[in-house]
Amino acid sequence: MDFTYDDEQVALRDAVRGLVGKAYNDYEHRRQIVGEDPGFDEEQWSRLAEMGVLGLPFCEDDGGVGAGPVEIGIVCQELGRTIAPEPFLASVVLAGGLVSAAGTAEQRGEVLGALSAGDSVLAFAHDEPGRRWGPTAQKVTATQDGDSWALTGVKEPVLHGARADVLVVSAALPDGGTGLFLVAGDADGLAREGYSTYDGGRAARVALDGTAATPLGEAGADLTATIATVQDITRIMAGNQSLGAMQTLLKATTDYLKSRKQFGVTLNTFQALTFRAADMYTSLELTHSLVDWSTMVIAAGSPEEVAAAAARASLQVSRGGRHVGQEAIQLHGGIAMTAEYNVGMFVAHLTALDHLLGDGNHQVGVLSTKVGDYELIDPLDV
Amino acid sequence: MMGPDEVDVTDERGRSMQLELTAEDQEFREEMRKFFTTEVSEEIRQAVIEGRELSKEQIVESQQTLNKAGLAVPHWPEEWGGRGWSELQRHIWHEEMQRAGVPTPLAFNASMIGPVIAQFGTEEQKARFLPQTASLDIWWSQGFSEPDAGSDLASLRTTAVRDGDDWVVNGQKTWTTLGQYGDWIFTLVRTDPEVKKQAGISMLLIDMTSPGLEVRPIQLIDGGHEVNEVWFEDVRVPAENMLGEINSGWTQAKFLLGNERVGVAPVGATKRNLSRAKDLAKETSDGNDGTLLDDPLVRARIVELENELLALELTALRVVAHSAGGEPHPASSVLKLRGTELQQAVSELLVDLAGPASVASGAGDGSDLASWARTVTPNYLNLRKASIYGGSNEIQRQIISRSILGL
Numbered sequence: 124m125d126f127t128y129d130d131e132q133v134a135l136r137d138a139v140r141g142l143v144g145k146a147y148n149d150y151e152h153r154r155q156i157v158g159e160d161p162g163f164d165e166e167q168w169s170r171l172a173e174m175g176v177l178g179l180p181f182c183e184d185d186g187g188v189g190a191g192p193v194e195i196g197i198v199c200q201e202l203g204r205t206i207a208p209e210p211f212l213a214s215v216v217l218a219g220g221l222v223s224a225a226g227t228a229e230q231r232g233e234v235l236g237a238l239s240a241g242d243s244v245l246a247f248a249h250d251e252p253g254r255r256w257g258p259t260a261q262k263v264t265a266t267q268d269g270d271s272w273a274l275t276g277v278k279e280p281v282l283h284g285a286r287a288d289v290l291v292v293s294a295a296l297p298d299g300g301t302g303l304f305l306v307a308g309d310a311d312g313l314a315r316e317g318y319s320t321y322d323g324g325r326a327a328r329v330a331l332d333g334t335a336a337t338p339l340g341e342a343g344a345d346l347t348a349t350i351a352t353v354q355d356i357t358r359i360m361a362g363n364q365s366l367g368a369m370q371t372l373l374k375a376t377t378d379y380l381k382s383r384k385q386f387g388v389t390l391n392t393f394q395a396l397t398f399r400a401a402d403m404y405t406s407l408e409l410t411h412s413l414v415d416w417s418t419m420v421i422a423a424g425s426p427e428e429v430a431a432a433a434a435r436a437s438l439q440v441s442r443g444g445r446h447v448g449q450e451a452i453q454l455h456g457g458i459a460m461t462a463e464y465n466v467g468m469f470v471a472h473l474t475a476l477d478h479l480l481g482d483g484n485h486q487v488g489v490l491s492t493k494v495g496d497y498e499l500i501d502p503l504d505v
Numbered sequence: 506m507m508g509p510d511e512v513d514v515t516d517e518r519g520r521s522m523q524l525e526l527t528a529e530d531q532e533f534r535e536e537m538r539k540f541f542t543t544e545v546s547e548e549i550r551q552a553v554i555e556g557r558e559l560s561k562e563q564i565v566e567s568q569q570t571l572n573k574a575g576l577a578v579p580h581w582p583e584e585w586g587g588r589g590w591s592e593l594q595r596h597i598w599h600e601e602m603q604r605a606g607v608p609t610p611l612a613f614n615a616s617m618i619g620p621v622i623a624q625f626g627t628e629e630q631k632a633r634f635l636p637q638t639a640s641l642d643i644w645w646s647q648g649f650s651e652p653d654a655g656s657d658l659a660s661l662r663t664t665a666v667r668d669g670d671d672w673v674v675n676g677q678k679t680w681t682t683l684g685q686y687g688d689w690i691f692t693l694v695r696t697d698p699e700v701k702k703q704a705g706i707s708m709l710l711i712d713m714t715s716p717g718l719e720v721r722p723i724q725l726i727d728g729g730h731e732v733n734e735v736w737f738e739d740v741r742v743p744a745e746n747m748l749g750e751i752n753s754g755w756t757q758a759k760f761l762l763g764n765e766r767v768g769v770a771p772v773g774a775t776k777r778n779l780s781r782a783k784d785l786a787k788e789t790s791d792g793n794d795g796t797l798l799d800d801p802l803v804r805a806r807i808v809e810l811e812n813e814l815l816a817l818e819l820t821a822l823r824v825v826a827h828s829a830g831g832e833p834h835p836a837s838s839v840l841k842l843r844g845t846e847l848q849q850a851v852s853e854l855l856v857d858l859a860g861p862a863s864v865a866s867g868a869g870d871g872s873d874l875a876s877w878a879r880t881v882t883p884n885y886l887n888l889r890k891a892s893i894y895g896g897s898n899e900i901q902r903q904i905i906s907r908s909i910l911g912l
Binding site: 124125126127128129132193373377380381391394397398400401402404405408409410411412413415416418419420422423435438439487488490491494495498499500502503505 | 521522523524525526527530593776777779780783787798801804805807808809811812813814815816817818819820822823826827836839842843899901902903905906907909910911912
């Protein structure tokens with residue numbers, strides 16, 4: 124059992140921190156980037172590709188690097204520390220993860236090769252208006268005509284759906300179950316309407332109307348379990364990203380308490396404030412522990428164990444992230460309400476991550492169904 | 506691809522970032538589990554699991570069973586019964602002990618004064634006290650807190666004045682846990698009233714049968730007699746019973762309190778209690794056709810507590826894995842804070858599960874109510890102490906904000 128990085132992992136962390144920090148330690152630069160479409164820096168995306176970051180999760184035969192979950196978690200934490208807007212989580216971890224898990228060798232080579240090289244952005248079109256979180260599709264349906272498949276229905280919100288070169292779309296299959304399809308961004312019968320999200324991200328309404336689509340992997344196969352597992356892995360990586368953002372928020376808050384003066388003294392003179400900062404630290408460390416653990420479970424556990432670990436990590440990240448975020452704003456005071464100061468936007472981003480694949484209460488509901496089935500949790504027995 | 510089938514590349518690079526215990530630690534864990542569940546009295550373990558009070562004889566018996574097997578004071582210097590284990594092994598020992606319902610070795614002996622004597626004592630003091638401290642043939646009490654010296658311990662006023670070959674002690678100590686069983690009491694006394702308060706304190710080892718020493722019970726809100734006042738009126742203490750140099754007592758006290766915070770998060774015991782709460786919820790009727798565990802609010806509350814405990818346990822493991830040979834991990838300061846909060850929260854859950862029966866703490870054997878339901882409220886009330894002792898949780902927040910956050 125070990126919770127420390129080895130030299131290579133430290134080197135990866137430092138390299139990504141250097142690249143991402145150079146761009147976004149200056150918060151004003153992020154504001155400018157997210158102020159214009161596509162909401163991220165295409166050149167930074169290329170630099171991430173050159174560093175090998177975009178291909179990190181994918182095996183070498185598919186054009187990737189073949190790194191493990193710990194390395195991907197490191198990248199997510201570093202992106203979270205500056206809330207870098209590049210769509211690593213949505214495009215590489217989630218959409219790319221689905222292609223990696225379900226695609227044929229040819230599809231993987233083509234789609235993931237382009238993604239790893241920074242030549243392509245992927246998006247996963249899955250959420251449907253009126254539905255909650257889950258691995259299935261209902262309102263977008265797939266129809267088959269010979270070897271041809273077509274999709275009809277509306278997906279929204281689709282993160283980075285307007286910019287994406289290729290969409291991975293989930294759809295209800297004619298014989299039941301949920302399939303995955305590749306849809307080209309310029310396909311006929313595809314209407315995309317993009318917009319900004321409150322954290323400077325991008326999302327889109329994606330309307331499909333008999334749109335031609337290529338089944339991902341075996342045509343007609345129910346991929347619900349695959350989607351569920353990739354969503355679980357993405358939950359854990361979103362937790363890593365949130366952890367990075369929480370670390371920055373605590374640092375910003377303690378720095379502010381030490382420098383801001385009121386009543387002629389710095390704010391850290393007031394125990395009412397420093398004790399709340401201490402509680403933020405406690406939330407942060409507890410979250411750090413669960414995020415690290417769940418990241419390790421990806422490599423060590425069965426899909427069921429990964430699902431449970433993802434739910435547990437998400438629950439803690441939700442609770443801890445809201446606590447740290449809300450307190451960061453309160454302890455800063457009015458300055459954190461302004462758009463030109465970074466703290467409020469970090470909290471906005473944490474809120475977006477919290478609702479990406481199920482918030483804390485959703486996870487309590489998931490975990491509640493099984494709580495009577497085991498005696499106690501042994502975190503080392505995975 | 507990235508997924509559950511992914512080969513862990515870190516395996517090729519040694520033991521960074523992985524969950525699995527080494528074969529050696531796995532074997533160690535099995536060994537501990539087997540010993541605790543087969544060699545320690547079933548009756549004692551059952552009493553611990555059900556939250557019943559242990560007699561002095563039971564506490565002594567349990568510690569002697571451990572001590573004979575070399576499991577009472579593994580963290581002491583090897584010369585005096587220590588085992589030279591890794592931090593992780595100590596953690597496993599502590600967790601498995603709690604999980605099995607084995608009473609942890611008396612803290613006053615094993616965690617507090619033993620290591621202080623081993624560190625600061627003369628060879629005569631070590632030989633005289635350490636074996637009997639490990640075996641609990643001497644039961645130690647703690648003479649630190651006073652009515653006007655709680656969190657501000659250094660303001661203590663009990664005095665020791667030199668008279669020939671003796672120190673003469675006068676004053677009052679309080680919150681002396683299980684002082685009614687005590688044979689000896691390690692006591693902080695003021696030996697120089699003229700200097701800065703920390704600089705005038707010494708530590709004396711005092712025989713509790715000494716003339717002029719009186720133990721008076723304090724009744725607590727749970728109805729029990731767990732703590733005491735200890736009064737000193739011209740108590741004569743031989744000079745050789747001073748531990749460490751004169752006026753260096755604050756150094757020993759800080760050393761002792763530093764040790765006290767290690768292992769103060771009773772993760773294993775709280776996990777066991779939460780697991781028990783689940784069992785009890787499953788077997789307790791909701792008054793209709795179901796059980797309490799069918800109630801979604803009860804389930805949700807258990808899920809939240811399990812998750813918070815998991816986060817705490819993992820934090821303890823992070824701290825343990827980090828502290829091999831280095832400075833303590835800063836996160837160790839959250840263990841006491843969060844550990845006691847969760848210990849209290851689980852005790853509160855049990856009261857709520859007991860419902861109307863929770864009031865019947867005084868009911869005898871003729872009661873129709875489940876026996877567990879009659880003990881949970883006194884336990885809940887008793888455990889309010891946990892966030893006060895061992896450096897109150899506000900002191901912990903002070904440590905975090907000052908030492909870790911630099912505020």
